[in-house]
Amino acid sequence: MIQGGIDMDKINEMRLRFLSKSSNESFARVTIAAFASQMDPTLGEISDIKTAISEAVTNAIIHGYEDKTGYVEVYAAIYPNKFVVEVSDEGVGIDDIEKARQPLYTSKPELERSGMGFTVMETFMDELKVISAINQGTKVRMVKYIRSSINKIGRSE
Amino acid sequence: MQIAGKKINDILVVSLEGELDHHTAGEVREYIDNLLEDPTIRNLIIDMKKLKFMDSSGLGVLLGRYKIISRRGGELGVVGINTQIDRIFVVSGLYKIIKAYDDLKQALNDTGGY
Numbered sequence: 257m258i259q260g261g262i263d264m265d266k267i268n269e270m271r272l273r274f275l276s277k278s279s280n281e282s283f284a285r286v287t288i289a290a291f292a293s294q295m296d297p298t299l300g301e302i303s304d305i306k307t308a309i310s311e312a313v314t315n316a317i318i319h320g321y322e323d324k325t326g327y328v329e330v331y332a333a334i335y336p337n338k339f340v341v342e343v344s345d346e347g348v349g350i351d352d353i354e355k356a357r358q359p360l361y362t363s364k365p366e367l368e369r370s371g372m373g374f375t376v377m378e379t380f381m382d383e384l385k386v387i388s389a390i391n392q393g394t395k396v397r398m399v400k401y402i403r404s405s406i407n408k409i410g411r412s413e
Numbered sequence: 414m415q416i417a418g419k420k421i422n423d424i425l426v427v428s429l430e431g432e433l434d435h436h437t438a439g440e441v442r443e444y445i446d447n448l449l450e451d452p453t454i455r456n457l458i459i460d461m462k463k464l465k466f467m468d469s470s471g472l473g474v475l476l477g478r479y480k481i482i483s484r485r486g487g488e489l490g491v492v493g494i495n496t497q498i499d500r501i502f503v504v505s506g507l508y509k510i511i512k513a514y515d516d517l518k519q520a521l522n523d524t525g526g527y
């Protein structure tokens with residue numbers, strides 16, 4: 257529910273912005289997992305979130321920016337029953353999103369990529385949305401329903 | 414990432430400790446490929462008991478080594494994968510080409526027909 261621009265259901269949110277360096281892949285995984293742990297998720301749910309974030313952040317670094325350096329942004333929000341995470345870059349963008357999301361499709365087979373990143377994100381999370389524009393960048397939005405969290409966190413905290 | 418390797422007959426055993434992602438994939442790939450230059454090695458076993466995390470970058474590393482080993486008529490096995498890595502194996506269908514074992518002894522016994 258949106259009221260006066262503020263989403264009333266939202267319990268908490270955060271934003272990270274870092275350079276597209278591979279050393280930040282584990283940083284992003286650990287940080288977002290620590291934030292999500294407020295929802296009291298199961299170990300399986302946390303590990304699914306970590307893996308999905310790793311895929312999206314790695315894609316931003318290797319595909320979005322290729323050999324250049326830019327900023328990767330990770331936004332995360334906690335709702336009563338779901339965890340939302342968005343990974344964005346301002347890189348080259350994806351020309352055919354449907355094709356990119358196909359299992360085994362990769363534009364970089366020479367780098368030993370297997371083309372399974374989007375499939376992993378789709379399988380490990382409950383929702384996946386990809387928004388992209390050539391030379392403007394890519395945003396991957398993922399949602400995971402954390403059923404155990406309902407009634408566990410106070411809304412006013 | 415901590416990597417260690419040893420050769421047992423025609424089997425190369427590589428142990429990984431840490432997290433296998435895009436950041437560490439290059440190091441692991443180079444380490445293994447360097448040892449695989451020994452033409453008497455036919456089989457590869459990767460001990461993942463101490464590997465805490467792997468994503469699709471790790472899939473790429475495994476598939477690349479699988480190609481090298483199968484060209485030699487050998488097998489690729491993994492030991493001690495955790496539930497996170499098991500999920501990656503299931504989604505990617507890796508179990509169809511890579512054998513998984515609970516412990517190294519079992520893997521060694523089963524690999525290369527010993």
Ligand SMILES: Nc1ncnc2c1ncn2[C@@H]1O[C@H](COP(=O)(O)OP(=O)(O)OP(=O)(O)O)[C@@H](O)[C@H]1O
Nearest residue numbers: 315316319320356362363369370371372373374469
């Ligand atoms: N942030 C991004 N910017 C530009 N292109 C992207 C981005 N993310 C994905 N892509 C494109 O989508 C394709 C598929 O991505 P996916 O993660 O599924 O596979 P991959 O990264 O190529 O391989 P893997 O993830 O298995 O190592 C990529 O090869 C790339 O062409």
Ligand SMILES: [Mg+2]
Nearest residue numbers: 315373374469
């Ligand atoms: Mg990928």
